[in-house]
Amino acid sequence: MSKLFKRDLALILAIIIAALALWGAFALFKKDGESVEIRLRGELFAVLPLNKNAELDVEGLCTVVVENGKAFVKNSTCRNKICENHRPISRAGETIACLPNGVTLRVSGEGGADFYV
Amino acid sequence: MSEKTRRIALLGLLAALCFGLSYIELMLPALPVGVPGIKAGLANICVVAALYLLGAREAAAVNLIRIALNWLLFGSFSGLLYSLAGGALSFAAMLLLKKSGAFSPIGVSALGGAAHNIGQICVAALLTGTPALVFYLPALLIFGTAAGALNGLIFTAIQSRLKPRGKKP
Numbered sequence: 055m056s057k058l059f060k061r062d063l064a065l066i067l068a069i070i071i072a073a074l075a076l077w078g079a080f081a082l083f084k085k086d087g088e089s090v091e092i093r094l095r096g097e098l099f100a101v102l103p104l105n106k107n108a109e110l111d112v113e114g115l116c117t118v119v120v121e122n123g124k125a126f127v128k129n130s131t132c133r134n135k136i137c138e139n140h141r142p143i144s145r146a147g148e149t150i151a152c153l154p155n156g157v158t159l160r161v162s163g164e165g166g167a168d169f170y171v
Numbered sequence: 172m173s174e175k176t177r178r179i180a181l182l183g184l185l186a187a188l189c190f191g192l193s194y195i196e197l198m199l200p201a202l203p204v205g206v207p208g209i210k211a212g213l214a215n216i217c218v219v220a221a222l223y224l225l226g227a228r229e230a231a232a233v234n235l236i237r238i239a240l241n242w243l244l245f246g247s248f249s250g251l252l253y254s255l256a257g258g259a260l261s262f263a264a265m266l267l268l269k270k271s272g273a274f275s276p277i278g279v280s281a282l283g284g285a286a287h288n289i290g291q292i293c294v295a296a297l298l299t300g301t302p303a304l305v306f307y308l309p310a311l312l313i314f315g316t317a318a319g320a321l322n323g324l325i326f327t328a329i330q331s332r333l334k335p336r337g338k339k340p
């Protein structure tokens with residue numbers, strides 16, 4: 055029984071490792087997005103293409119920066135600065151959310167598990 | 172009670188229990204993780220039980236009865252295709268693993284859970300024409316394997332208590 059159990063455990067670990075490897079492979083092949091959607095309290099505020107450097111002030115709450123195909127947030131008026139510290143996003147489906155100010159950024163485009171059945 | 176009667180009665184019991192567990196599972200809330208298709212797969216406990224207590228043919232019968240009843244009572248035609256693909260692949264994987272003799276019901280059931288998710292995602296990708304659905308597979312595999320292992324553990328715990336007292340297993 056204990057010998058079987060060890061094999062069971064090995065099998066379960068093998069499946070989980072395979073799943074994680076698959077996950078990694080999918081993440082590598084995830085396509086870069088085309089543009090970033092900026093929403094303010096749920097309403098679409100602006101759409102910036104990722105292939106053009108730009109800076110956009112979101113009603114004085116923060117500044118969205120697009121630089122070298124990646125988008126990030128700076129000068130946020132919120133307290134915790136999670137949005138500013140988030141790494142720049144570029145791949146389809148990636149998001150940055152500033153919950154205190156109700157500002158969200160989301161990269162649009164094909165690819166990624168970012169739709170629902 | 173003759174052996175044949177005992178087996179027929181047990182098969183009927185397991186099929187009924189299987190259906191009952193499917194119904195209970197329908198009432199469980201979905202996990203809020205944004206990935207569809209994550210289920211506990213409780214009904215598979217009965218398929219595993221039939222496989223170990225009765226045999227391959229009986230386990231296939233329990234599985235088919237479960238799928239048919241679920242389809243007739245709660246399902247749609249596409250739901251039937253999902254269950255058939257998941258059920259068939261899961262059953263084949265469990266049968267092979269049990270025949271190898273190298274694993275306990277826990278490992279057998281864990282692989283069954285994983286295979287079920289693979290079958291379903293393949294049919295879903297084909298039916299909806301969205302191959303990108305495979306992006307769900309890693310998460311589904313992890314949950315499916317964990318749920319399968321847990322079901323195998325439940326069966327092992329029940330089986331050890333079903334053995335007549337005084338007899339060594």
